[in-house]
Amino acid sequence: MTMTPLKTIKFLTCGHVDDGKSTLIGRLLYDIDVVPDDHIEAAKNDDGVIDYSLFTDGLEDERRQGITIDVAYRFFRYEGCRYQIADTPGHLEYMRNMAVAAITSDVAVILVDGIHGVRLQTVQYSKIAKFFGVRHFVLAVNKMDAVAYDQAQFERIVADYKQAFLDDDIACLVDAIPVSAICGDNVVHPSPNTPWYHGKTLMDYLRDTTPRAHHTHPLRLPIQHVVKDDAGIRWYLGTLHGDALNVGDKVISVESGQRATVAGIVVSGQKVQNAYDAQAVAVHIAEDVDISRGSVLASATHTAPCSDGFYADILWLEKKYEDRDSFSGTIKLHHHEEQVQVTIEGIKSPLKTAFVYLSHPIAMDHYEACPHTGLFILMDAYNERVVGVGTITSIVNYEYPSAEAI
Numbered sequence: 001m002t003m004t005p006l007k008t009i010k011f012l013t014c015g016h017v018d019d020g021k022s023t024l025i026g027r028l029l030y031d032i033d034v035v036p037d038d039h040i041e042a043a044k045n046d047d048g049v050i051d052y053s054l055f056t057d058g059l060e061d062e063r064r065q066g067i068t069i070d071v072a073y074r075f076f077r078y079e080g081c082r083y084q085i086a087d088t089p090g091h092l093e094y095m096r097n098m099a100v101a102a103i104t105s106d107v108a109v110i111l112v113d114g115i116h117g118v119r120l121q122t123v124q125y126s127k128i129a130k131f132f133g134v135r136h137f138v139l140a141v142n143k144m145d146a147v148a149y150d151q152a153q154f155e156r157i158v159a160d161y162k163q164a165f166l167d168d169d170i171a172c173l174v175d176a177i178p179v180s181a182i183c184g185d186n187v188v189h190p191s192p193n194t195p196w197y198h199g200k201t202l203m204d205y206l207r208d209t210t211p212r213a214h215h216t217h218p219l220r221l222p223i224q225h226v227v228k229d230d231a232g233i234r235w236y237l238g239t240l241h242g243d244a245l246n247v248g249d250k251v252i253s254v255e256s257g258q259r260a261t262v263a264g265i266v267v268s269g270q271k272v273q274n275a276y277d278a279q280a281v282a283v284h285i286a287e288d289v290d291i292s293r294g295s296v297l298a299s300a301t302h303t304a305p306c307s308d309g310f311y312a313d314i315l316w317l318e319k320k321y322e323d324r325d326s327f328s329g330t331i332k333l334h335h336h337e338e339q340v341q342v343t344i345e346g347i348k349s350p351l352k353t354a355f356v357y358l359s360h361p362i363a364m365d366h367y368e369a370c371p372h373t374g375l376f377i378l379m380d381a382y383n384e385r386v387v388g389v390g391t392i393t394s395i396v397n398y399e400y401p402s403a404e405a406i
Helices: 021-031 037-042 052-056 060-065 092-103 120-131 151-165 202-207
Strands: 007-015 072-078 081-087 107-113 136-142 173-178 220-222 225-228 234-239 250-253 258-267 270-272 280-285 296-299 306-316 326-333 336-348 351-363 375-379 386-396
Touching (some): 007 092, 007 120, 021 052, 021 072, 021 081, 021 202, 092 120, 107 151, 107 202, 120 306, 120 386, 136 151, 136 202, 151 173, 220 234, 351 386
Parallel strands (some): 007 107, 107 136, 136 173
Antiparallel strands (some): 072 081, 220 296, 225 234, 234 280, 250 258, 250 296, 258 270, 306 351, 336 351, 375 386
């Protein structure tokens, strides 16, 4: 008997830090009855009121490993579909992680506070998601209970968002929903509090989403931390991208060209034989190789180029940078960070083409070949504010490591 694969919907949630993302996701999980009873009891306060945001706290195992996971992936099944939630922090410093989540997302749920309305960060997140290929956006205007379910307020916010976001020639679908994460209005069940709203619930919009075409990519493991366990064994920590990683696999430290063998893998505090795309992992290497934060491990058979310069497409997030012919600031390319000089070469509205020169060769990829090692953010050197995002379009003066055996 042939089993038909489940339709998989990958969605991203983002918004301002106080707009209620975690509460919305928690409420959705609660209303579709996928939260275990003991978790529900643990989330109740002394008065029996549930804190729905606690249902999204699934990162304790990774924190115990010492991994800072800035995108929390959650999975659930509902009515014949499989769903992957990418829950990104609302803090600006994690904007690169939001970009990483957008690469594979089919739809972006953009949260807006019904009291405060559209803020700059709301539009920035939306434009980043669009830059990385998302074309379906669900605008969830939250906290409608706090504005007495006012239709005029909802419509003002929707109009403001569309005016700020839909300002280029890239066609996007924007569906807007009035919701209250706390009360559950229009999250999974239609609300009697919004008789003027005749659209779908959030869950219905997600269910009806058409998945994007996704392509496989070679294995990449950008190293975020290096730690030693109680036995003195060194572990390399990061988030795996691309193909699966298995104990016994041959990998290469791209910058040094040293070849090594995977001796152990830990995922969520448990030793495993295999790890997969988007999983936070700790990896033990059998040989003594030159690996540090910012290094990249790759498959020995599909390694990455190493270079000190590349051409890129850049999306500026602040208008004051749009007319400049150069930029000096900080680049963050996977976990590598340094001061750079960016020279603007041309315009591909709304993007700028640019050349970026680094102080020394590091591992990188053409964005189309391996998105996670082919995207970067640019930050103001003085206040570390994220001012631009970019994708590598062409790599210059590059070489592939020689896969030196230990």
